[in-house]
Amino acid sequence: MRRDLGIDLGTANTLVYVRGKGIVINEPSVVAINADTGEVLKVGMEAKMMLGKTPASIIALRPLRDGVIADYDVALSMLKYFIGKTKPAMSFLKPRVVIGVPIGITDVERRAILEAGLEAGASRVFLIEEPMASAIGIDLDVEEPNGNMIVDIGGGTTEVAVISLGSIVVWDSIRIAGDEMDEAIVQYVRETYRIAIGERTGEKIKIDIGNVFQNQEYDALETVVTGIDLSTGLPRRTILKGAEIREALMIPIAAIIDSIKSTLERTPPELATDIVERGIVATGGGSLLRGIDKLIERETGIKVVRAEDPMSCVAKGAGKVLDKVEILKKLQQVD
Numbered sequence: 001m002r003r004d005l006g007i008d009l010g011t012a013n014t015l016v017y018v019r020g021k022g023i024v025i026n027e028p029s030v031v032a033i034n035a036d037t038g039e040v041l042k043v044g045m046e047a048k049m050m051l052g053k054t055p056a057s058i059i060a061l062r063p064l065r066d067g068v069i070a071d072y073d074v075a076l077s078m079l080k081y082f083i084g085k086t087k088p089a090m091s092f093l094k095p096r097v098v099i100g101v102p103i104g105i106t107d108v109e110r111r112a113i114l115e116a117g118l119e120a121g122a123s124r125v126f127l128i129e130e131p132m133a134s135a136i137g138i139d140l141d142v143e144e145p146n147g148n149m150i151v152d153i154g155g156g157t158t159e160v161a162v163i164s165l166g167s168i169v170v171w172d173s174i175r176i177a178g179d180e181m182d183e184a185i186v187q188y189v190r191e192t193y194r195i196a197i198g199e200r201t202g203e204k205i206k207i208d209i210g211n212v213f214q215n216q217e218y219d220a221l222e223t224v225v226t227g228i229d230l231s232t233g234l235p236r237r238t239i240l241k242g243a244e245i246r247e248a249l250m251i252p253i254a255a256i257i258d259s260i261k262s263t264l265e266r267t268p269p270e271l272a273t274d275i276v277e278r279g280i281v282a283t284g285g286g287s288l289l290r291g292i293d294k295l296i297e298r299e300t301g302i303k304v305v306r307a308e309d310p311m312s313c314v315a316k317g318a319g320k321v322l323d324k325v326e327i328l329k330k331l332q333q334v335d
Helices: 072-085 107-119 130-137 178-193 199-209 242-248 250-265 269-278 292-300 310-323 325-334
Strands: 005-009 013-018 022-028 031-034 040-043 058-061 096-101 124-129 148-153 158-164 167-174 222-229 235-241 280-283 304-306
Touching: 005 072, 005 130, 005 310, 013 072, 013 310, 022 072, 022 310, 031 072, 040 072, 072 107, 096 107, 096 130, 096 310, 107 124, 124 130, 124 310, 124 325, 130 148, 130 158, 130 167, 130 280, 130 310, 148 250, 148 269, 158 250, 158 269, 167 250, 178 199, 178 235, 178 242, 178 250, 199 222, 199 235, 199 242, 235 242, 242 250, 250 292, 280 292, 280 310, 292 304, 310 325
Parallel strands: 005 096, 096 124, 148 280, 280 304
Antiparallel strands: 005 013, 013 022, 031 040, 031 058, 148 158, 158 167, 222 235
């Protein structure tokens, strides 16, 4: 039997949904290669563990940046690896593949993803905007004449979209998301404590104590961080509190809030009424940040519903769209 795949080719993580099986792969979008020969050594979690720790002969890198391919050859190797892992032992049929992409990417960026998918072993490749995939992934009635608002906060981009009748009516896409939050934390620790830390440590701090809404529970959070003292060049430890990490995250979070407000301002009144009744749906790994739902509610006056499994929505929706004939036809027209 043909195995149809839905792929969330994310900046931070790649998820693969196999029709009839669900999510079978959820690994970091990282590849470790031999610097001299270009040979791929590790992909996914094993490669991520090497970030910032490799000798000169090995490079661990992320081939996607801001939701699009930054290094085509490495991205192709990664895609081949993940598609290959889903292949049944006796199957000779190439899969149809639907890949989630940010809204508003250029024709060149679209072509790079399409070509990478075909070269990686797909029989056909369809591209679907991530908010639409997210909506389908959580079983919203996207083909009905109702307004649904999706805020998808990923690793490289934040996508805000209002969906009705199987199409995106109004949208905004900014290249500010989880990566920029990590960078903001790294910069804060550097400027405040004169300690240099890496992006993996910044991400860990975000997961451990990151928050964006003031309350006593979040203020009491703390974590120990170790980095290099910029004055002495020696390792130094310090304790970070939840309140200061909230302060560090304010600039990227403010940009996300502005994007949501801008999209709401451009939404037709009838669809805006639907959104007020139904609420804004938050998806993507960034929606797991403590208090972000409460902050969006406070700033917009609209209730926010976080998806049950926000990180898998795009991959699930990309796989499920193969059963939605009308939407698939639109993707074929684009392709």
